[in-house]
Amino acid sequence: MKVLKSGLDGAALLVQLRGWAEAEGFSQIGVADVDLGSAEAGLLAWLSNGFHGAMDYMAAHGLKRARPAELVPGTVRVITARMDYLPRATPEGWQAIEWQRLARPADAAVSIYARGRDYHKVLRNRLQHVADKLAAAVGPFGHRVFTDSAPVLEVELASRSGIGWRGKHTLTLHREAGSMFFLGEIYVDLPLPVTAPAQAHCGSCTACLEVCPTQAIVAPYRLDARRCISYLTIEHDGAIPVELRAAIGNRIYGCDDCQLVCPWNKYARRATLPDFDPRAPLGRATLLELWRWDEAEFLHRTEGSAIRRIGHARWRRNLAVAMGNALRAGVDDGLRAALVAAREGASELLREHIDWALGQG
Structure with missing residues (x-):
């Protein structure tokens, strides 16, 4: 584990991180601890039920998904990031427009997130830019960037770091941004201060x-x-x-x-980048x-x-x-x-x- 340079304040560094991330088009930054032990039972039950279908890699990785320090040795924190993806010109009442498309059988319905540039490429590059800024501030450190590209419990990490809570549909939800966003992570060996987890707000809605x-x-x-x-x-x-x-x-x-x-x-936010x-x-x-x-x-x-x-x-x-x-x-x-x-x-x-x-x- 790296130690923050003498004189570096963790809270102040987190403020800087958020600024660097915002400049790259991210909407929110959090920091999670790597102890996801309480999520292991649910992951094992999901796999044992065969709910992963033909995604054999999920079973092959097993509990490594819930153990960040095994996936990337030396990891002590996970920086989590949110990037909104509703296209910039999305009009008010966009949900009704999408329902209307689904009601026209001859029209093709493509998921909103996939109508623009591949988010893997967008987030990965921009997360790396954030990591580079962090390295310039604290010196070289161990890290690895992920965007839906490895055995990472993204929603669990997002929930624990305050990005949002796990909705009943299993996606991450934020009270001021809905769920129309991508998640990305930077596994780091820096003891950054963790951010508070999000509270669930689905209530009785089904x-x-x-x-x-x-x-x-x-x-x-x-x-x-x-x-x-x-x-x-x-x-x-x-x-x-x-x-x-x-x-x-x-x-x-x-x-x-x-x-x-x-x-x-209804609170979903428009992207700041033209990529989407x-x-x-x-x-x-x-x-x-x-x-x-x-x-x-x-x-x-x-x-x-x-x-x-x-x-x-x-x-x-x-x-x-x-x-x-x-x-x-x-x-x-x-x-x-x-x-x-x-x-x-x-x-x-x-x-x-x-x-x-x-x-x-």
Whole structure:
């Protein structure tokens, strides 16, 4: 463990940290201790229930997620950071606009966070800039930056450091910022002063549990990823379970329903960075428009986007399901003809989803 230079005041250093972070586009900074022992039982129960689905890396890392000092030896504190991602031009009443999009079967619904630049890249670089400023102030120190990129209990650390509390949908909530933000961490070997934890304010509200299209939130604070539309359309690389396809509707990458319905998101804040502004046409595309992308266009259109990592094949699989749901709703708009035209040259996996889609209307 490093010792702060003589004369350096921890509280004053935390004020500096917040200033450096704000200059990089972050909205909030906290500091957590590394003792997450009380979270281990819940993590083990979640894994034993198989709620992580095919995300085998979660089971492989095991309790390392709850033991920061094992993940990065020497770690004694975790600096936590929040970055708001609602696009800068988001209008008032944005939730209603998103619900309206979901009610138009021929439109493509992409999760708000994924319409701009890949947040992994944005946060990682800017967190490193904060770490560099800290090193300039205190001298060289051991650290490692994380942005949803390693076995880190992000929500637990965020809760313990005052960034927010764990909502019943399992996402972090803040009384003055809702949940429309990203989390990032810097593991450090500096004994920085910890910040006070956040208190929970969900009360008796169960709106997120009730609205989930696939009932993936099986209990308050408990998510079965195998049923979650975000998992199915992003992490899952096989066939989407037939019994869940209808509930996916026109969601082709991620799902925002539990956040759209959350009362706290009336306080959601706009991003300060242009990185999260939506790229054309992801904020307004139709299913047919996106279906027409060949792999080259998909790669070009999603360059620098989080969407690119699912690949063209999975993208088409998701679109086929949404197109089938549109056909069932009585909307064609050229969807059937497009599916039929693509069937012959499709992979076995895609063909199965196309055949399902064609059978829906």
